[in-house]
Amino acid sequence: MQVLSRHWRKLALAVVLLVALLIPLFIDNQYLLGLIMLAYIWAIAAYGLNVLLGYTGQLTLAHAGFFGIGAYTVGILTVNYGFPFWPSLLLAVVFASVLGFLIGIFALRTQNEYFAIFTLGVGFVIFLVIERWESFTGGSLGLIGVPYPEGLGPIQFEGPEQLYYLILAFLVLTIYVAASIAHSLVGRSFIAIRNSPDLAMAAGINVGRTKQLAFTISTAIAGLSGGLYATYIGFLGPAIVNVPTTFEILLYLLVGGMGSLSGPLIGAFLVTTIFEYFQQFEAYRLVIFGPVVILLIIFFPRGLAGLWGELEARVRRSPEKEAEGREEPSREEVR
Amino acid sequence: MLLKTEGLGITFGGLKAVDAVDFEVERGTVAAIIGPNGAGKSTFFNLVSGFYRPTSGHVTLEDEEITNLPAHRTVRSGMARTFQTTNLFKESSALDNVIVGHRVRTRSNIFDAIFRTPRSRRENRQCRDRAMEALSFVGVDHLADRTVGSLPQEAQKRISIALALATDPKIVLLDEPAAGVNNEETQGLMDLIRKMVEHDYTVCLVEHKMGMIMGLADKIMVLNYGQKIAEGPPEEIQADESVIEAYLGAEEEGEEDA
Numbered sequence: 316m317q318v319l320s321r322h323w324r325k326l327a328l329a330v331v332l333l334v335a336l337l338i339p340l341f342i343d344n345q346y347l348l349g350l351i352m353l354a355y356i357w358a359i360a361a362y363g364l365n366v367l368l369g370y371t372g373q374l375t376l377a378h379a380g381f382f383g384i385g386a387y388t389v390g391i392l393t394v395n396y397g398f399p400f401w402p403s404l405l406l407a408v409v410f411a412s413v414l415g416f417l418i419g420i421f422a423l424r425t426q427n428e429y430f431a432i433f434t435l436g437v438g439f440v441i442f443l444v445i446e447r448w449e450s451f452t453g454g455s456l457g458l459i460g461v462p463y464p465e466g467l468g469p470i471q472f473e474g475p476e477q478l479y480y481l482i483l484a485f486l487v488l489t490i491y492v493a494a495s496i497a498h499s500l501v502g503r504s505f506i507a508i509r510n511s512p513d514l515a516m517a518a519g520i521n522v523g524r525t526k527q528l529a530f531t532i533s534t535a536i537a538g539l540s541g542g543l544y545a546t547y548i549g550f551l552g553p554a555i556v557n558v559p560t561t562f563e564i565l566l567y568l569l570v571g572g573m574g575s576l577s578g579p580l581i582g583a584f585l586v587t588t589i590f591e592y593f594q595q596f597e598a599y600r601l602v603i604f605g606p607v608v609i610l611l612i613i614f615f616p617r618g619l620a621g622l623w624g625e626l627e628a629r630v631r632r633s634p635e636k637e638a639e640g641r642e643e644p645s646r647e648e649v650r
Numbered sequence: 651m652l653l654k655t656e657g658l659g660i661t662f663g664g665l666k667a668v669d670a671v672d673f674e675v676e677r678g679t680v681a682a683i684i685g686p687n688g689a690g691k692s693t694f695f696n697l698v699s700g701f702y703r704p705t706s707g708h709v710t711l712e713d714e715e716i717t718n719l720p721a722h723r724t725v726r727s728g729m730a731r732t733f734q735t736t737n738l739f740k741e742s743s744a745l746d747n748v749i750v751g752h753r754v755r756t757r758s759n760i761f762d763a764i765f766r767t768p769r770s771r772r773e774n775r776q777c778r779d780r781a782m783e784a785l786s787f788v789g790v791d792h793l794a795d796r797t798v799g800s801l802p803q804e805a806q807k808r809i810s811i812a813l814a815l816a817t818d819p820k821i822v823l824l825d826e827p828a829a830g831v832n833n834e835e836t837q838g839l840m841d842l843i844r845k846m847v848e849h850d851y852t853v854c855l856v857e858h859k860m861g862m863i864m865g866l867a868d869k870i871m872v873l874n875y876g877q878k879i880a881e882g883p884p885e886e887i888q889a890d891e892s893v894i895e896a897y898l899g900a901e902e903e904g905e906e907d908a
Contacts (some may be wrong), residue, residue, distance in 0.1 A: 492764050499763030500777060501769055503750045510739035516701070517733070519725030519754025519817050528760060 320627065321511060335483055339476045348475055349547075355486045356544050360477040361567040361579035362489045363536030368565075369574035370502060371529040372509030373429075376561050377418070377434035380441030381534040383556030384411045385444055385541025390458040390551040395451075400464040404542040411538025412531050419530035423523065438558055446553035457552035459546045480544055486580075489536060494576055496532070505529050509574070572618025581619050651679040652852050653729075658707035659876075667693045669876040670707065675821065675869075680843060680853045682863045684874035684887075686896060691856040692734065694873065695823050698854075699731045700724040712820065725754050730819035732810045734826045740799030744790060744809050747798055748781040751816030755780075769862055774878055777816075784812040787849075788842055804835040808842065817850070822846065824855040827860055840866055864888070872896065 344350050364378050388407035390399035418437055427435045445452045452458070463472045464481060472478055496502045502527050507515040512522050545551055554560075563586075571582020593603060615622045653675040660668050668690045675681040681689050696702040698709055700721040709717045716724050738747045756777060762770035785791045788808040793801060798809060807827055814822050827843070828836045840862055843853055857863050863870060864884045872880040872887060876894040880887055887893055 495764050495766055496760070499766075500750075500753050500756055500758055500773060501760050501763040503746075503777075504753055506739075507750045507753075510742075511737045513701075513733065514737050514813075515750070516721040517699070517725065517731050518751045518813060519722045521720075521722045522752070532760070533695075 329495050332487070336480075339479050345475060348479060350587065352475070352479055352547055355482045356540050356547060356585045357564065357567060357587060358580045358583035359486055359489045359543065360537055360540035360564050361571070361583050362493050363431075363533045364541065364564050364568055365480045365533075365573065365575075365579050366493065366496065366505070366536065367529050369568060369578070370497065370505040370509060371526060373423075373526060373529070374431045375407035375422075375434040375530070375533065376558065376565075377422075377438035377441070378429055378533070378537055378564050379400040379556055379558060380438035380501065380562035381411045381415055381537035382541040382544070382560065383441055383445055383553075384414055384534075385538030386545040386551055386555065387452055387458070387541075388538070389545040390461050391452065393462055393545075394458050394460055400462060400546060401467075404539070404546075406438050407542035407545075408538045411541070412535035415534025415537075416527070419527050419534075421556075423526050423530060435558065438561055442553060442556045442558065445556050453551075454552070455553060457550055459550050461549050461551065464546055478547060482547065485539065485543060489539070490576065490580070497576060499637055501525075501528070506574070566608065568618070569608065570618055572620030572624075574621075575618070575620035577623075578618050578620040585619070651675070652712055653698070653854065654708075654710045655698065656708045656710075658694070658704055658709060660697055660702055661705045666876050667767070668704075668873075670696060671871075671873070671876075671878050673871055673881075675852060675854050677820075678847060678850060679868040680855065680866050682867035682870045683854070683856045683873060684858075684860075684863055684870060689873040690876040691873055691897075692825055693876075695731060695825055695856060697768070698724075699823060700718050711836075715804055717764050722754070725819070726818050728818075728820035729823065730814035730817045730821070731823040732807075732814050732825055733825065734829060736803075736806045736810045738798045738806060738809060738813070740797070742798060743795050744785060744798055744801070744812075745778070745781055745794040747809060748784055748813045748816050749777045749876070751784070751813040752777040752780040752818070754817050758823055780818075781816050784815040787815060787845075803839065804831045807831060807839060811842065811846075815846075819851070820853060821852040824853060824857075826857055827855060828857060836862055838907045891897065 338351060339348060342351075360378065360382055364375070367373050367375050385407040387412050389400065389403045392403040392406065393400060422433050422437060428560070446455060448454070449456075449499055463478060466472060470477065472481060496505075504515070504520045507518060508522055508525055516522050542554070567582035567586050567588060568579060569582070570586050571580065572578030590604070596603065617624070651672050653673075655671055655673045657670045657672065658668060659670045671694060683694060685691050693702065697704045700716065700719050701722065702711060703718060707717070708715065711724070711727050711729060714727055716727050716729070719727065724889070756773040758770040758773045761767075782791060782794060785794050788811050790805050790808045790812070793805055798806060801809070809829065811822070811824070824843070828839050831839065836859060843855070843866055846853055855866075867884055870882065870884055870887045871878055872890070872893050877893045879896060880890045882890070
C-alpha cells in the first residue's frame, strides 16, 4: 500500500515538474508568466519559513527582513557597485544567513510568543534601516535597474522565459534541500523540538543549537528568494521588506500547510493567483480573504496539504481497521 | 556505584525543594523514590537529569561528574528519562516518535542531510533499526506504524520507555510509569521493568503505587519536604516510623494497594 502511494507520489511529482517546464511554451501572456515566477519566488521564501515554523515550531516574524537583506544585497551590489549578478546572489545568501545566525543567538534566548515579538522587532528594524539609510539603499525612492543575470555558458538570460527557468531551477533546488532535510535525522530533531522541547532534550537533542541551525537555514533561504526577487522585479523599494510581507509569506504557509513539503508551493501559488484574481475588488480583497483564512485555520489547521494527507491516511487506514477487529476508537472515529 | 548524588539540592526562592540528598544506585538494580506529593521527587529527577541546575551538591554517573551538564548531555552520558505525563507526539506513528531517540548516538549533520551522504543513509537506517528493537523490547512492535494518539495509555507508556531505551542509556529514570493505568496493566509494566534489569539496564523510579514499589525495588529512598527521611530495602521502609508518620500526614497517598 505504502509502496504504491510512494510510486503515485513520484508520478505526481514528475507530472508537476513537466507542466512547470512546459509552461513558458504555452503561455504567451507575459503578465501571467511573471505572476507564476513571482509565485515561485514567494514559494521559495515560504520554504524558508517552513523550516523554522513548520518543522521546528518557532514563529519568526522577521522573515521579510531577511528576504529584504537578500534583495538589497543583490540590488546594492549590482546597481551601486556594478557587481555581476551571480556573486551578488551568493553574497545575498551568505549575508542573510550570517546575520540570521548572529540575530538567532539573541532571538532564540526567548521562547514562543516572546520569540515572535522579538523577531517582529528585528524585522521592523531591518525595514527601518533600509528605508532610512538613503545614501546606501536609495531610501523610499528605492533602487532602480537591477540587471538580469549574466549568461551562464551557453544559457543567456535575455527575457522572462529564461529567467523563468532560472527561478524554477532554484525552486526545485530549494524543494530538494527541504525534502532532504525533512527526511534526515536533522529534520527529525527539528520536528522533535516542535512537538515537545522537553522530550527533545530528554532524547539528547541540543535544543538551542538545533533551533539556531533551523533559524540560519530559514534566513539563508529567505536571502536566496530575496536575491531572485531583485533580479526578477528590477526595482526595489523598502515596502517589500516591511512586516506585512512577512504575514503574506505566513499566509502562504497557512493556506498550503505548515510542516509539509508541498504546502509552501501550493500556498504561494494559490494565494498569489487568487489575490490577482480578486484584484478587481482592490482593497476589499482582504475583506474577502480574511474570513476565508479564518475558516481555513479552523477547519484545516494543517492547510490544504494537511487535508490531502488526512484523506490519504483515511483511505490507507480503512482496510487495516477491518482486519484488526478489536481496537480502541481513535480520535477521528469519536468525532 | 552507577549513579551517585552527594549533598544534592536546589532552592527556589528560599524554599529548599530538594535539600542535601545523598543517594546511590547500584548497577543492575531498581531504586525507587517515594514520598508525599510535593516532597521533591520529580525535582530530584530534574536535578539528576540536568533539567534543573542544582544550587548545591554533585551528581556522578559511573564516576563521571555530570552535575552541571545540560539535559541533552546527560543523555549522551547514558541517562534517559520519561515524564510523568506522556508527552509523545500524538499525531505521529509510534516508530516516528522513537526513532529520534537514537539521534544522540549518531553524527550526521546538516550537510550530510542536504547531500544525502552514505553516512546520513546509514545512520537513518541505524536509528530506525534501533527504534524497532526498542519497540519490540517493550512489547509494542506490532503497533509501530500506528498513530500514538489512537493507542491506549499503557501502550503510550511503553512507547515512552522505548524512546528512553533508544538512546542506549545506562540508567533509566521513570517518573510515575504506572500513573493512569489499571492494575493488570501495572503488572505488565512491572514485568517490563524486571526485563529491563535482566538486560543490564539500571532503573530508578518515582511511583505512588506502593504495591509496584515494594514488588520491584531493591532499595527505596523516602523524601519529605525535600529531605531524605529514610533509605533502605522495602521491608525496612515499611516498618520505618518516620515514613509512616510522613504518610499519615497525607492520607490520600499510597494506600491504594499497599
